[in-house]
Amino acid sequence: MLEIINSVADIKQRIRDIKHRQLQIGFVPTMGALHEGHLSLIRKAKKENDVVVVSIFVNPLQFGECEDFDRYPRSFDYDCKVLSGEKVNILFNPDIPEMYPGHFCTSVVVEGLESKLCGASRPGHFRGVATVVLKFFHLIQPNIAYFGQKDIQQTIIIKRMVSDLDLDVKITVLPIVRDEDGLAISSRNTYLDDKERKKAICLYKALTRAQSLVNSGILQTDKIMREMKSVIKRYPVTNIDYISVVDQNTLEDVPIIKSGNIIALAVKIGNTRLIDNMVIRNYSIS
Numbered sequence: 001m002l003e004i005i006n007s008v009a010d011i012k013q014r015i016r017d018i019k020h021r022q023l024q025i026g027f028v029p030t031m032g033a034l035h036e037g038h039l040s041l042i043r044k045a046k047k048e049n050d051v052v053v054v055s056i057f058v059n060p061l062q063f064g065e066c067e068d069f070d071r072y073p074r075s076f077d078y079d080c081k082v083l084s085g086e087k088v089n090i091l092f093n094p095d096i097p098e099m100y101p102g103h104f105c106t107s108v109v110v111e112g113l114e115s116k117l118c119g120a121s122r123p124g125h126f127r128g129v130a131t132v133v134l135k136f137f138h139l140i141q142p143n144i145a146y147f148g149q150k151d152i153q154q155t156i157i158i159k160r161m162v163s164d165l166d167l168d169v170k171i172t173v174l175p176i177v178r179d180e181d182g183l184a185i186s187s188r189n190t191y192l193d194d195k196e197r198k199k200a201i202c203l204y205k206a207l208t209r210a211q212s213l214v215n216s217g218i219l220q221t222d223k224i225m226r227e228m229k230s231v232i233k234r235y236p237v238t239n240i241d242y243i244s245v246v247d248q249n250t251l252e253d254v255p256i257i258k259s260g261n262i263i264a265l266a267v268k269i270g271n272t273r274l275i276d277n278m279v280i281r282n283y284s285i286s
């Protein structure tokens with residue numbers, strides 16, 4: 001039976017009981033509108049832990065003024081059915097005042113990393129993410145927390161926060177789940193109309209082009225980025241926010257690509273901003 005908990009007081013009490021019984025907790029934070037990407041994390045968490053806690057919380061702190069907080073897809077009843085089907089133990093679904101009472105004024109800044117890549121066009125986004133994730137970690141005290149490589153900058157920032165603040169949680173990052181044509185699955189894909197959905201494949205096409213360049217020995221990142229740009233330009237009325245090849249620890253641009261580096265991009269298709277990435281591993285890419 002899926003147990004739904006809405007209040008901070010109740011989740012604290014429930015976690016105290018679970019810890020008392022020395023059970024291992026796996027935690028999957030989400031904003032709901034669940035899809036196969038979320039399910040990959042939940043299934044891994046079920047395999048590795050005694051108790052799985054999933055949170056659904058559309059976190060206002062991580063949305064900018066002009067972003068899509070109001071229209072972000074919400075499908076609570078469907079999500080509950082999915083979570084029950086996956087035999088998730090606890091759904092933590094607080095409302096905004098429960099997470100951020102009127103006097104709330106603390107935030108977590110992972111300096112440097114938060115202003116790179118997506119942070120440049122979404123100022124404050126990663127501050128909102130780090131703040132809510134730290135709150136969740138305190139409330140849920142997971143042994144392992146599961147995140148998707150889809151949001152790779154988020155995983156790097158969370159790992160740095162965990163390390164800097166000596167948090168006692170293991171961060172597991174799982175691969176990007178894609179649609180059949182390669183588009184990374186995202187709750188925001190529902191914003192795309194049919195024409196836009198076809199164009200949305202340009203992110204994956206650009207990444208696979210980069211992959212074949214690297215595999216053929218072209219390692220200069222300016223050449224790789226130029227080629228990626230020209231792939232995307234073949235899909236008219238798409239707007240590139242950024243294409244970057246960066247170091248996996250600092251998120252600084254690198255001139256020559258090396259194993260472990262990340263190729264990341266964000267592209268606007270109509271009004272919908274999509275992101276994707278690949279990690280270079282021994283000059284083959286995952």
Ligand code: AMP
Pocket residue numbers: 029030031032036037038040041146147148149150151174175176177178184185186187
């Ligand atoms: P969200 O609900 O979009 O905040 O995502 C919750 C978690 O699911 C995050 O750790 C995401 O990185 C992860 N996630 C979202 N989409 C995918 C995907 N296509 N493949 C793998 N993980 C994903």
